[in-house]
Amino acid sequence: MEPTAVQKTTRRVLTRRGVVWLGQTCNQRCYFCYFINRIEDHKHPEHAFMSLDKACRIMDTLRYFYGNRSVDIQGGEPTVYKDILPLVSHCAKIGLYPTLITNGLMLAKTDEVARYRDAGLRDFLVSLHGVGDIHDEVVGVTGAYTKIMAAIEQMQELQFPFRLNCTMSKPVVRTLEEVAQKAIDYGALAMNYIAFNPFNDQETGRRRTDTVPRYSEIMPALTAAMDRLEEAGIEVNVRYMPLCLAEPRHRKNFYNYQQLSYDLHEWDYQSWLWTMMATQMMRDGNPGPPFRLGAGARRLYLGNAVYLRDAYERHPVRRGLKYTAQRLLARVQQLTAGKETLYRKEAIGRAQDDCHYKYDDQCALCNAREICDGFHGDYAEFFGTEEVRPIRDIPCTTDPCHFIREQEKVVLAEDQAWAL
Numbered sequence: 126m127e128p129t130a131v132q133k134t135t136r137r138v139l140t141r142r143g144v145v146w147l148g149q150t151c152n153q154r155c156y157f158c159y160f161i162n163r164i165e166d167h168k169h170p171e172h173a174f175m176s177l178d179k180a181c182r183i184m185d186t187l188r189y190f191y192g193n194r195s196v197d198i199q200g201g202e203p204t205v206y207k208d209i210l211p212l213v214s215h216c217a218k219i220g221l222y223p224t225l226i227t228n229g230l231m232l233a234k235t236d237e238v239a240r241y242r243d244a245g246l247r248d249f250l251v252s253l254h255g256v257g258d259i260h261d262e263v264v265g266v267t268g269a270y271t272k273i274m275a276a277i278e279q280m281q282e283l284q285f286p287f288r289l290n291c292t293m294s295k296p297v298v299r300t301l302e303e304v305a306q307k308a309i310d311y312g313a314l315a316m317n318y319i320a321f322n323p324f325n326d327q328e329t330g331r332r333r334t335d336t337v338p339r340y341s342e343i344m345p346a347l348t349a350a351m352d353r354l355e356e357a358g359i360e361v362n363v364r365y366m367p368l369c370l371a372e373p374r375h376r377k378n379f380y381n382y383q384q385l386s387y388d389l390h391e392w393d394y395q396s397w398l399w400t401m402m403a404t405q406m407m408r409d410g411n412p413g414p415p416f417r418l419g420a421g422a423r424r425l426y427l428g429n430a431v432y433l434r435d436a437y438e439r440h441p442v443r444r445g446l447k448y449t450a451q452r453l454l455a456r457v458q459q460l461t462a463g464k465e466t467l468y469r470k471e472a473i474g475r476a477q478d479d480c481h482y483k484y485d486d487q488c489a490l491c492n493a494r495e496i497c498d499g500f501h502g503d504y505a506e507f508f509g510t511e512e513v514r515p516i517r518d519i520p521c522t523t524d525p526c527h528f529i530r531e532q533e534k535v536v537l538a539e540d541q542a543w544a545l
């Protein structure tokens with residue numbers, strides 16, 4: 126079949142999208158940001174942007190070692206990175222189709238979107254957190270909403286593909302339907318709603334009960350927004366909320382860790398584990414050696430990354446042998462256990478070990494228990510877990526795609542050969 130710009134599919138395959146953080150430098154101060162400590166600390170080793178050479182080497186590893194076909198480029202804010210256009214061109218040249226995750230501030234200037242298109246960018250993932258003053262309040266910049274909308278208007282005019290991310294902090298909840306309408310009016314390819322982002326370095330005190338809503342406060346507005354988007358034929362995804370909070374017709378749109386690697390717009394656990402190590406996020410030093418999921422990959426990731434890099438440089442032969450052995454053993458494990466089994470194990474590890482997800486006692490009665498993360502540990506501490514509604518209207522399942530298999534997902538032309 127001849128690829129067309131956009132097709133839709135219900136086929137679920139493991140994503141081949143990588144992610145790269147260029148440095149935690151940003152022109153906004155979103156209060157929910159999970160990297161805010163590194164963004165505000167100019168001395169943090171991950172604050173400053175890395176060189177173009179280092180970024181290109183990481184991209185080459187994603188493409189040629191991990192077999193990724195697309196990449197989400199993040200900063201901080203990647204449009205602030207002075208070499209962003211050459212980096213975009215490099216990614217396009219090696220067949221690692223680039224997306225920029227952006228707050229849109231720098232794209233408001235006339236012709237800015239066209240420059241990225243001409244450099245080889247495939248699409249934008251724009252962070253729109255509410256409408257009007259609410260967006261400005263959430264991102265900490267007066268006038269940010271005017272600029273982000275100017276950027277989105279350019280995308281619409283040029284028919285350049287874009288998707289939207291919306292983080293559902295407390296003031297944003299009442300605007301969810303309006304955000305959905307923006308996605309419809311401007312022709313977004315997909316709309317992602319993110320509840321309580323469970324990553325990284327937010328210290329206690331950043332996530333507060335006046336900014337984090339209860340799931341039950343979110344659900345009425347979210348359900349109405351989802352209905353509106355689905356009716357308009359726009360893909361909608363909700364991340365990191367217990368599956369039982371969804372209306373049955375929307376369970377297919379809910380992504381917990383176990384579902385994430387079947388979302389083509391989400392990140393490949395295998396390369397993600399490597400790129401989120403300090404050696405791949407710091408300005409200084411060389412990228413560390415890549416490794417595969419399986420055969421102790423998680424231990425390599427959890428080890429002292431700086432030590433790994435230094436030791437690697439001090440004892441190249443010994444390190445080389447260690448990583449060669451890991452790659453071989455992991456390859457064997459992937460062939461024998463199945464790659465999807467290892468991805469699922471990684472998903473469960475992230476939910477339980479990294480984010481301390483908790484189940485309610487009633488979850489024991491739920492037939493989706495094996496494919497649901499439950500409640501993020503911090504959320505459970507704030508609000509408890511009594512919002513659960515055990516799912517009893519399906520047979521007991523261990524299939525992470527049980528619900529999401531029904532969802533139609535957008536596939537851009539470059540991915541159609543392997544994803545359709």
Ligand code: SF4
Nearest residue numbers: 367369488491497515
């Ligand atoms: S396991 Fe618990 S939190 Fe998850 S869907 Fe079932 S009842 Fe809800």
